[in-house]
Each structure stands twice: as structure tokens, then as C-alpha cells.
Amino acid sequence: MEIKKLKNLPTSCQKVAEFSDKQQYAEAGFWEKMRVQIHILHCRHCHSYHIKNEALTELLQKHELNLLSKSEKEELKAKLVL
Amino acid sequence: MSKERLQPEFWVDRYGDYFLYFTLSKVSDREVAKDIVSETFLAGLKSKANFEGRSTEKTWLTSILNRKIIDYYRKINSKKGKAEIKIDYTSEDQEGSWLEEQVSGNQSASADFSLENKELGEAILACLEKIHPKHAEIFKMKTMQDYDNEVICNEMGITSSNLWVIIHRARTALASCLDNSWFKT
Numbered sequence: 001m002e003i004k005k006l007k008n009l010p011t012s013c014q015k016v017a018e019f020s021d022k023q024q025y026a027e028a029g030f031w032e033k034m035r036v037q038i039h040i041l042h043c044r045h046c047h048s049y050h051i052k053n054e055a056l057t058e059l060l061q062k063h064e065l066n067l068l069s070k071s072e073k074e075e076l077k078a079k080l081v082l
Numbered sequence: 083m084s085k086e087r088l089q090p091e092f093w094v095d096r097y098g099d100y101f102l103y104f105t106l107s108k109v110s111d112r113e114v115a116k117d118i119v120s121e122t123f124l125a126g127l128k129s130k131a132n133f134e135g136r137s138t139e140k141t142w143l144t145s146i147l148n149r150k151i152i153d154y155y156r157k158i159n160s161k162k163g164k165a166e167i168k169i170d171y172t173s174e175d176q177e178g179s180w181l182e183e184q185v186s187g188n189q190s191a192s193a194d195f196s197l198e199n200k201e202l203g204e205a206i207l208a209c210l211e212k213i214h215p216k217h218a219e220i221f222k223m224k225t226m227q228d229y230d231n232e233v234i235c236n237e238m239g240i241t242s243s244n245l246w247v248i249i250h251r252a253r254t255a256l257a258s259c260l261d262n263s264w265f266k267t
Contacts, residue, residue: 017250018246018250021246021249021250021253022246024253025224025225027231052257053253053257055257056253056256056257056260059202059206059260059264060206060225060226062202063199063202063203063206064226065099065103065203065206065207065226066102066103066106066112067099067102067103067222067226067227068094068098068099068102068116069227070223070237072116073094073095073098076094076098076119076120076123077094079120079123079124080090080093080094080123080124080127
């Protein structure tokens with residue numbers, strides 16, 4: 001459920017989605033985590049989003065992808081002289 | 083059906099990560115893999131007049147990449163000495179088989195690269211190709227390359243709240259794509 005699709009839902013759901021995302025990067029504070037936990041007890045939409053979000057994090061952590069950094073991409077582009 | 087057109091200006095952004103990932107599953111050294119990817123793009127650029135548009139740009143480049151990986155193994159084969167490398171291949175006419183084996187699945191170079199991991203990685207990268215390029219780039223920087231929020235915001239010219247909105251959209255799109263491609267298989 002995207003934030004834009006949450007427009008018809010209470011603002012608290014939009015906030016909870018943001019806190020849930022932050023939680024995936026360990027950037028949510030104590031009260032933000034509490035707010036997510038309390039909110040998902042009674043909100044089906046946010047509960048489902050939070051569960052999916054955690055599953056995605058777990059999947060991404062299971063598989064560390066070795067990607068090109070921005071500078072490596074610039075280097076490659078320079079070699080192609082585009 | 084319209085024919086595919088080459089767009090070399092987007093190659094690095096579109097296929098750079100996937101090609102590096104693909105090459106790393108055949109060659110264990112990251113620097114070597116990077117060189118092979120770079121050579122692939124250069125070869126593609128040189129022979130772009132030969133592209134007939136019957137396959138996708140990605141398929142065409144992947145076939146060049148495969149040839150470059152075979153060339154790499156040919157080169158190290160001639161450097162190291164045939165007896166050392168082709169221990170299981172005794173006759174000359176089996177050389178092709180050895181090279182094919184290296185390219186289709188190099189067990190010794192990347193033993194820890196399990197099939198499931200490879201497929202999962204490919205599914206993630208394929209899904210990232212489907213989402214908005216800027217969102218995908220920001221998502222990769224944040225999730226896979228551990229850049230600080232401040233660095234991402236500066237480099238991509240976005241605000242901190244924009245960052246979280248983009249991350250949210252990318253995560254939602256990725257989850258739904260993986261739901262179809264990975265979890266259902």
C-alpha cells in the first residue's frame with residue numbers, strides 16, 4: 001500500500017508507514033517503533049504493510065548484492081565517452 | 083512489432099549492476115568482473131551497427147558479456163598452463179566443454195554462490211529495473227550501499243522527507259514485484 005494510496009486513510013497511517021520504513025534501516029526512534037506496534041494492533045492495512053516490509057528486509061539481508069558505486073558508474077561512463 | 087533500439091547512454095545505469103552481479107557469479111574477483119563489464123560495453127558500442135533489433139538490448143549485451151567471460155577463461159587458461167587447469171579434460175577437443183562449464187557455472191571460483199542466491203539476486207535486480215530509475219538508484223544507495231541520508235539527499239538533490247517517500251514507493255513496488263516473481267515460485 002503506497003503512501004499516495006493512503007490519502008483516504010487517517011494521517012496516522014501515513015506516519016506509521018514512514019516509521020515502519022525507518023525501522024527497516026534502524027532509524028526509527030523508540031516512540032516511533034512504539035507507535036507502529038500500537039497502531040498495527042488495530043489497523044489491518046498497516047499491519048499487512050509492516051509484515052511485508054519486514055519480509056522484504058529479511059530477504060534483502062539474506063542476499064547481499066555487490067553493486068557498482070556511483071563513482072564506479074561514472075568511471076565506466078567516462079570509458080564509454082558518452 | 084517495433085524493433086529494439088540501442089541506447090548506449092543508459093547502459094551503465096540500466097545494466098551495470100546486473101552485469102557485475104552476473105559476472106561475479108562466474109568470476110570471483112570483483113576487479114576482473116568490473117573490467118569484463120567495461121569491455122562488454124565497449125565491444126557493444128563498437129559493434130552497435132551489427133545490432134538488428136531482433137532481440138532486446140539486454141539480451142544482445144548479455145551475449146557479448148558471455149563471450150567476454152569465455153575470452154577471460156581462455157586467457158587465464160593459456161597463462162596458467164593447460165595441465166593445471168584442465169585436470170578433468172584430457173583431450174584437445176574437450177576444450178570447448180571446459181569453457182562452457184566455466185561460464186555456465188563456475189564451482190571452484192564461487193563455491194558459496196548457491197543457485198538459490200543467484201536466482202534471488204537476479205529476481206531483485208530484475209524488479210529494480212522495473213521501478214522508476216531514480217527511485218531504484220536511491221533505493222540501492224540507501225539499502226544496498228549504506229550511504230548516509232545526507233549524502234543521498236545531496237547527490238540526488240532531494241529533501242529528507244522526499245527521501246522517505248521515495249524509499250517507501252520503491253519498497254512497495256519491489257515487494258509487489260517480488261511477490262509475483264520470487265515468492266510465487
